[in-house]
Amino acid sequence: MKSDRLLSILLLLQTRGRVPAHELAERLEVSVRTIYRDVEALSAAGVPVYAERGRHGGIELLAGFRTDVTGLTADESRALFILAAQGAHAALGLDAALGSALRKVMAALPAPHRPAAEVTSRRILVDATRWKGGPQGPVDLDVLQDAVFADRRLRLRYRHSGEREPRTYTVDPYGLVSKAGVWYLVADRRAKPRLFRADRVRSAAVLEDPVKRRPGIELADVWQVLRRQVEERPGGLGVTVRVRRSRLDMFLRLNASHLAELPDTDGEGEWVTVRLMYGVAPEARQLLQFADHVEVLEPPEVRAEVAAAAASVTELYQRAVRAGR
Template identity: 80%
Template structure:
């Protein structure tokens, strides 16, 4: 709705100062022309907003202008209280601050919406950690967090997966990303975007030098590029399997990161077919944990890999 978009523009300008029209258009998912029409509408309504064209131009409010917006809708009020409990905020040392902030938001909410918001916090819980995730090394986020918030360069001693020795990197952080319960540092190394898994950082030290980020590049942009590189990297393998119905729920929980096609359930069949996408062929071996409740149908090399693994296990226990 246009009224919601106008309010969003007003809040963005109030918190960010001057914002390029193109950035506003991207955030609001509209055209630049629509943004300028909205700015005209705000100006006609008495809001002191103006646009300055040119390379360093943008849209901004008259200095000192503030507005107190309290007209949250019921759904907006609920949305504020759907939060990841015991996860990202606690890891960053912000759980106490989050609780305090929510209490302030609750006090500022329109009275009719307070019961719904409070009920949402008790009825909806978001847990980003995968099922059956085994114990792994704890990530020390303190130094990484300090570097991100202070805009400082970092010196890392980092161990890559499959390697025993650590390597040293000097990086320029963009920020931290929590994905499925795993923290990652997104940073540039020698001007190129890199992804560092936080629990593989053996040591981190803040440098006195300020961070050197590429102009106009934001954390979300770098993360999207790196995420696509991981998910679309060459050399992967697509595997088709069939799963017995009595193990379907467990199969879906344990294989969620690799599922590319969910089983079609007709409610009658004993076996259901699913598709998985692995980075390397050897990852298919974890399906042996389902014994005869999961069968790999294709490709042939995946069946052969499981057969070799099964023979090796049989020899081990026959001995």
């Protein structure tokens, strides 16, 4: 709606100062011509807004002009009170600030929307952590935050998965990302994007050197690149299994990261065929946790790998039984 767009333009100019017309157009998903028409409408309504054309031009409010805008819609009011689990705010030391901010927002809401916003905060909860995610190491985000907000380089001692000794890196941080309850530092190392799990950082020091980010690149841009690299990483080895229908839901939950495609669950047979992707054959040994509810069909080398692992486990316990343990 045009009224919502005008309000958005006013708020952006009030918080950002001068903003190029093309940037407003991109943010609001309209044409530059529409933005200029909206500016004319704001001016006609008495808002002291003006536009300057040229290389360094843009749209700006008259210096010193402020407005107390509380024209939130009912849905916008409710959306503000649907928040992620408190753990994210606690990790950043912002629990108290969050509570204070929400109280201020509640006081500023139009009176008809306050009851709905209050009920939403009590009826909707978003918990970003995964079920049975397993224990995580302690996470100290203080130094990482300091570097992010001070725009300084960081020196990390970081332990990679599967390695005992940490390595030392000097990085240029873009910011912090919480993904499914796990905190990550997004940074450049030698102008290449890197991802560091915060719970694997053994120590961190903020350097005096200013951060050296790639021009025009923001945290969201780097995160999208890194996320695609993780999600599109080739599995290497396709594996076909059959799963008893009674265990299928649990199997799919626990093996979501290995699924090559969603299985066809139509039908009423006892077994459902599922296709998985692994890096190497030994990774498929984890299928033994489902005992005889899962059978590897192909390839033969993975079937042999799982069979050998099962035989090894059987021999281990048979020796214990023969020894009377």
